Amino acid sequence: MKNSSKNSAQRNVGLQARFLLGLALILLIFSAFAAGIIYFYEKNAIEEEAFQKTEIVMAAAGAARQYVRGTLRPRMYTLLGNDDFVLEAMSSSFISRAIMDHFKEDLPDFEYRRVAVNARNPVYEATGQERAMIHYFRDNPDQVEWRGLVQSEAGRHFMRYQPVKYTVGCSRCHGAPEDAPASIITKYGKEAGFHNRAGYINGLVSVGIPVDIGLAKTKELAFSVFGTVFLAVFFLFGIITFFFNRLVVQNLRQVLAIFRDTIQDDRGEEFMENLQTGEEIDDLTVLAGTMANHLNETREKLKDYVENLELKVDERTRKLQESENLLQEKIMARNMELNTLNVIAELITGSMDLNAILPKVLEHSLKTIPARGAGIYLFSAETSCLELQCRTNAPELVQQLEYRLPEVSGEMLAEPVDYSASICDAAYGHLNFFDNTSREERSLNLPLCCRDKILGVMTFVGTGFQEITAELQELLFSIGRQVGITIESLQSLARLSANKDLLQSVFDGITDLVVLVDCNGKFKMVNKSFLLRYRLQLEEVIDRPVYDRGTAVPHPFGDALLLLGSEGKEEKSGYVPTADGIIYETHFYPIFDTADAVINVVCYAKDVTEQKNIEQRMYQTEKLLALGQMAAGVAHEINNPLGVILCYTDILKEELAQSSQTRNDLEIIEKHARNCQHIVSDLLDFARGGKTVKKPVQLNVLIEEVLTVVRTQLRKDNIRILTDLSPELPPLLLDGDKIKQVMMNLIINGAQAMNGTGEIGLYTLFLDKRGLVQFIVEDNGVGIAEEVINKIFDPFFTTKEPGQGTGLGLSLAYGIIRDHGGDIEVESEPGSWTRFTVLLPVTGEDAGTETLFTEELKNG
Numbered sequence: 001m002k003n004s005s006k007n008s009a010q011r012n013v014g015l016q017a018r019f020l021l022g023l024a025l026i027l028l029i030f031s032a033f034a035a036g037i038i039y040f041y042e043k044n045a046i047e048e049e050a051f052q053k054t055e056i057v058m059a060a061a062g063a064a065r066q067y068v069r070g071t072l073r074p075r076m077y078t079l080l081g082n083d084d085f086v087l088e089a090m091s092s093s094f095i096s097r098a099i100m101d102h103f104k105e106d107l108p109d110f111e112y113r114r115v116a117v118n119a120r121n122p123v124y125e126a127t128g129q130e131r132a133m134i135h136y137f138r139d140n141p142d143q144v145e146w147r148g149l150v151q152s153e154a155g156r157h158f159m160r161y162q163p164v165k166y167t168v169g170c171s172r173c174h175g176a177p178e179d180a181p182a183s184i185i186t187k188y189g190k191e192a193g194f195h196n197r198a199g200y201i202n203g204l205v206s207v208g209i210p211v212d213i214g215l216a217k218t219k220e221l222a223f224s225v226f227g228t229v230f231l232a233v234f235f236l237f238g239i240i241t242f243f244f245n246r247l248v249v250q251n252l253r254q255v256l257a258i259f260r261d262t263i264q265d266d267r268g269e270e271f272m273e274n275l276q277t278g279e280e281i282d283d284l285t286v287l288a289g290t291m292a293n294h295l296n297e298t299r300e301k302l303k304d305y306v307e308n309l310e311l312k313v314d315e316r317t318r319k320l321q322e323s324e325n326l327l328q329e330k331i332m333a334r335n336m337e338l339n340t341l342n343v344i345a346e347l348i349t350g351s352m353d354l355n356a357i358l359p360k361v362l363e364h365s366l367k368t369i370p371a372r373g374a375g376i377y378l379f380s381a382e383t384s385c386l387e388l389q390c391r392t393n394a395p396e397l398v399q400q401l402e403y404r405l406p407e408v409s410g411e412m413l414a415e416p417v418d419y420s421a422s423i424c425d426a427a428y429g430h431l432n433f434f435d436n437t438s439r440e441e442r443s444l445n446l447p448l449c450c451r452d453k454i455l456g457v458m459t460f461v462g463t464g465f466q467e468i469t470a471e472l473q474e475l476l477f478s479i480g481r482q483v484g485i486t487i488e489s490l491q492s493l494a495r496l497s498a499n500k501d502l503l504q505s506v507f508d509g510i511t512d513l514v515v516l517v518d519c520n521g522k523f524k525m526v527n528k529s530f531l532l533r534y535r536l537q538l539e540e541v542i543d544r545p546v547y548d549r550g551t552a553v554p555h556p557f558g559d560a561l562l563l564l565g566s567e568g569k570e571e572k573s574g575y576v577p578t579a580d581g582i583i584y585e586t587h588f589y590p591i592f593d594t595a596d597a598v599i600n601v602v603c604y605a606k607d608v609t610e611q612k613n614i615e616q617r618m619y620q621t622e623k624l625l626a627l628g629q630m631a632a633g634v635a636h637e638i639n640n641p642l643g644v645i646l647c648y649t650d651i652l653k654e655e656l657a658q659s660s661q662t663r664n665d666l667e668i669i670e671k672h673a674r675n676c677q678h679i680v681s682d683l684l685d686f687a688r689g690g691k692t693v694k695k696p697v698q699l700n701v702l703i704e705e706v707l708t709v710v711r712t713q714l715r716k717d718n719i720r721i722l723t724d725l726s727p728e729l730p731p732l733l734l735d736g737d738k739i740k741q742v743m744m745n746l747i748i749n750g751a752q753a754m755n756g757t758g759e760i761g762l763y764t765l766f767l768d769k770r771g772l773v774q775f776i777v778e779d780n781g782v783g784i785a786e787e788v789i790n791k792i793f794d795p796f797f798t799t800k801e802p803g804q805g806t807g808l809g810l811s812l813a814y815g816i817i818r819d820h821g822g823d824i825e826v827e828s829e830p831g832s833w834t835r836f837t838v839l840l841p842v843t844g845e846d847a848g849t850e851t852l853f854t855e856e857l858k859n860g
Helices: 002-080 092-106 128-139 168-174 182-188 212-262 268-274 280-350 354-368 419-426 470-509 528-534 559-565 609-655 660-688 699-716 736-752 809-819 852-859
Strands: 111-116 146-152 155-165 201-210 373-380 385-392 400-402 432-436 441-450 453-463 513-518 523-526 572-577 583-592 598-607 695-697 719-724 732-734 758-767 772-779 823-829 833-841
Touching: 002 092, 002 111, 002 146, 002 155, 002 201, 002 212, 092 111, 111 155, 128 146, 128 155, 128 201, 155 212, 354 373, 354 385, 354 453, 354 470, 385 453, 441 470, 453 470, 470 523, 470 528, 513 528, 559 572, 559 583, 609 660, 695 699, 695 736, 699 719, 699 732, 699 736, 699 758, 699 772, 732 736, 736 758, 736 772, 736 809, 736 833, 809 823
Parallel strands: 719 758
Antiparallel strands: 111 201, 146 155, 155 201, 373 385, 373 453, 385 400, 432 441, 441 453, 513 523, 513 598, 572 583, 583 598, 695 732, 758 772, 772 833, 823 833
């Protein structure tokens, strides 16, 4: 026992020592790792700083050599000739060494050497280390330099080596001796420094900087960091050991003390003996193993005890199962009853047809009430009878039963004498049984009521129970109430639907647009005309906002939202133009609740586009007529003075023919007088309308004739003509010259609207159903501004510069088309395009007969 305790103690001490030694080793490695990182970082910093310094030295030496080779040496050869060689001014090696020697006087920390194998000057003969580097570069021709720390007798240096490759330019002095300048042969002989070919590596340039002091400081810093971190880690080790003993070891001791105090069986002495090791973790491990063995023994004892209890438990389980089965049967019965009530309540959501729902009510009721068959009677106010609505497996039920209301409040009928009487008794609100002796079965009659109102009777024939318990009575009354609520709801919905259909039929009978908007700005009702106008389905509109992006249509009812947000109580009317060019006459009628708040708005809109267009055309015609009369008077008064001016101009030209300056002045007067005469002529044509001579012509032929005249000029102006002329056009009775004048005017206007290049399109189409021919002139010019588009047909209106137009062209075109019984319209997108549409009737009547315009007046 003593040996066992001794071995256990040794093992425990070893465990603690291993834990502490492992922790100390980890912390020591961390300290060394931190010092190593500092050392390598500082060492790399020293090497990088040395490299930057050598980079400056290398760059300076290289620049000097490049200058000698590229500039100084060729110049010296030019001055001295090819046989002379001045070492101090032409040798790149000599000059670079001399420069570096002067460099070293100011910066003595670096050492520069340019050496070679078989050097002319023995001072610059490569050493053993340098020869090794030359061989390295020869073996690795792709390497352009080598750098690193090198140990020498003078200490550690950061060395940077670069190979020296002989170029073609070096061959003169370092190639064949016979090619070298005579001064070099005289000074150095023919052996040293020769026989080197281009591309051959036979030397190198090195720059060295001593780094012993910097590395020594780095080592001192690394050792300082190591010592500091080691002390900090040692302190941390002490803190961890302290808290480990306080938080872990003491808690384990408390756990062991609890086990010692609570174990009172015959194994307690063995536990206490095994726990005298002094190491809490191992004590806990031993305790767990001993407890496991003890629990295993206890489990075997309990197993024997459980086997003796199985018979008692089985008996108790059987009784509990029987109780559970009984409870389940009751729950299933209640669930079936609740399901029946739920199904009856849900039937109203599936259909609004009472005749379709009542058979389903019977079907589900028979699943709950055990009976051979059933039927439903409803009270008819028209016949004052109970009328059979449906039945299932009950052929004995009659179609109609008469019953009387109680003559005195609370009066009860006598005991029912037959089955029909028992049904009528139930119609007074009495749940009753009736014994049918002929069939030796009982019938059950259940009143159907809603809000204290009897609606009918549900009768069950051939029921399977003898008495009505309180529980069954509550179920039956629940079914009766639920069926009554369903019937009442369906009847109310049927009346509501009929009223809605009546209201919708009134809405749909109105050919103009009529909608109903609620207080939230959503459509509640729309008539058929609204749906047809905007090609929508009813479900796409109802309960959608007035301006829903999903169904955005250019309707005129946006002002309904303004009415909802205002405090006014009067209807509003006005004219609303929509995005599709339609003008509506609108009326908004608010509907108020008891608090005088607007809850709905009835919106009415009538399309008055044609009426407004006709009014505009009438106004235009009257204006043109008035302007024409005025123009005729003005033209007459101006024309005579113009004739006198031109007559005297001709006389003066003949008398003053010898004076060129005077003649030029007279020609200017004559030119402007002629222009005034043309304007007067246009005014007279506008006023009189000219004589219209109509004959059958093809509109497409007139277009081709006009294009023949203007095509060449338009091509010069880089304007392309696009045509799409329908071959199906019938002949028209037209004044060809005047129609060509209209075409020419529209084409020239389109060409003048171009900014440089552009396109003008001419299209014709036969509108068979309307009896019209359509002619379109379209350009992609600058367009017409919105503020002037309604004025372009007015006489003397023009957007051109003064002197470039009279403003009568479109007015004359308008009058010519009206003389032919047609119409001319204009559309434009400022900055993009302009489109003139001319409509001419196929019949070709003159202005004195029925025209397109007069037909519009009649329709309006």
